[in-house]
Amino acid sequence: MKRKKFLSICLVLGVGVVVFFSLAPFLWQVVTSLKPSNEIFSRPVRYIPSHLDLSAYVKIFSRHPFARQILNSVFIACAGTFLCLFASSLASYALARLRLRGGRGFLLFLLFLSLFPPVVLIVPLYEMVSTFGLMNNYLALIIPYAALNVPFATWVLTSFFRQIPEALEDAAKVDGLSRLGILVRIILPLSAPALATTAILVFIFCWNEFLFALTFMTRATSRTVPVGIAMLSGASQYEIPWDQISAATVLTTLPLVAFVVLFQRRIVEGLTAGAVKG
Template sequence: MTTTVPESQPRSAHQHGVRRIVLPVAVVLTVLFCLAPILWQLLTSFKTDAAIAEIPNVYFPRPDQLTLDQYQKLFERRPFFNYIFNSFLVSLASTVLALGIGAPAAYALARLKLQGERIMLAAVLIVTLFPPILLFLGLLDIVRYFNLGNNYLSLIIPYTAINLPLTILVMRSFFQQLPKDLEDAARVDGYSTPRMLLDIVLPMTIPALATTGILTFISAWNEFIFALTFITREDLKTVPVAGAQLGGASPFEIPFGPIAAATVLGTIPLVLLVLFFQRRIVQGLTSGAVKG
């Protein structure tokens, strides 16, 4: 005679317990993997030169190995606030132009029945997939022809053109999800097209504008090749170029500390921008229609 021993715990409960352990561990490891380079740069910017050069590496410096000298050296060697201003001006101008041109174009593609609409959308998509580096030689010839070298326009115009297709695609998708009944009701109430766009459509598109604008701003802020080539004047350089061209006291010295400080200072504006518009970004990514 045989007896059957019942299982003390169902398999589903066991799997649920494993999932509760594995999932948080995986999330923590993923976050650490993503934040490790940022944390490394941040700690390096506060280390003394001796701690940076010490072997084996000092991953977590002691209090006596922390200093603000790297930031002091950075501002003594270069006018870094001027570089931040240049990056901010170029990025903001290109973002405003991309939204100002791309949003109306996206609305027209979403609402109007245009001849060749599919061809235009295909062209916009192809340009979006086109690597910007392949435009370098052509843009260089244009900058030379119009004598735009060492001018903010030599960066603002290419950045606007490069980010415009993405702006059009994102905004068109958002406009397509907006209820057209609101626009029809506004026209019945006597709204003109410009007034309807400003008073009704624009408030509903602010989340999408914020999301697209931040993507455009970050792309322009981090761009390196065009800024390195089209701008050679020291007082017009942007943060990525200035940080890459930091030099030491001698040709054989690599200033790891000031470079890390430049990286931190160049990233802080982007972090503050994302934190400030965090709610708008989430709304732009998760919503696209007004539910009544």
């Protein structure tokens, strides 16, 4: 008993250390954003500010179009995630149920495409965006974000759809449901954990993507949050406003945290689905 208790204590301490080191960068950003400007570079380092200073949060909204950039990121990430899930759900159902010739090889090809570095597409995408006049247009990011994540989402959802008993679909066909009706009314509700897991991964990619957003969004009011943070400037070109950068980082992390907390149960179910057969 004593040994088990000792091992439990060691496990708790180990988990606590890992969690602390994982959260340390974010906690440091929070502390920096609340420090007075003269304490950010003080020596010795002040880990706890002498008083809470919220001026950095005021500055990023009063001096920069940061609120607009947050809305841009939210809309683009949500639209890109929805479009990706819509396309990948149709493709996944076809691959899982229609028994297409070469379907297994196509899935492996999709897995290969999901490993493809997006940076190599920047030049042809720029030409297409310029040709269609989509510079500083939301579609210039929504469509590429969705397309780049469709292979991965299709590969994940296909594996999950195949675990759903076909007897449910046979019963639905007897009731007169079409293929599309079966997908919408039976397959997708039963696949909510997998959809939530895929959605959070796609959303994080859309939210954090930098290169495409930097290239296709040249106006300050059209930029997304990652580019907006990179473009933050101080009173002069030689000043780096670390307090404002920290405040912006904290604010842009909160939507991701809220998204994960909101779908936490579904995400865990999706990650563990198929681990145990019964």
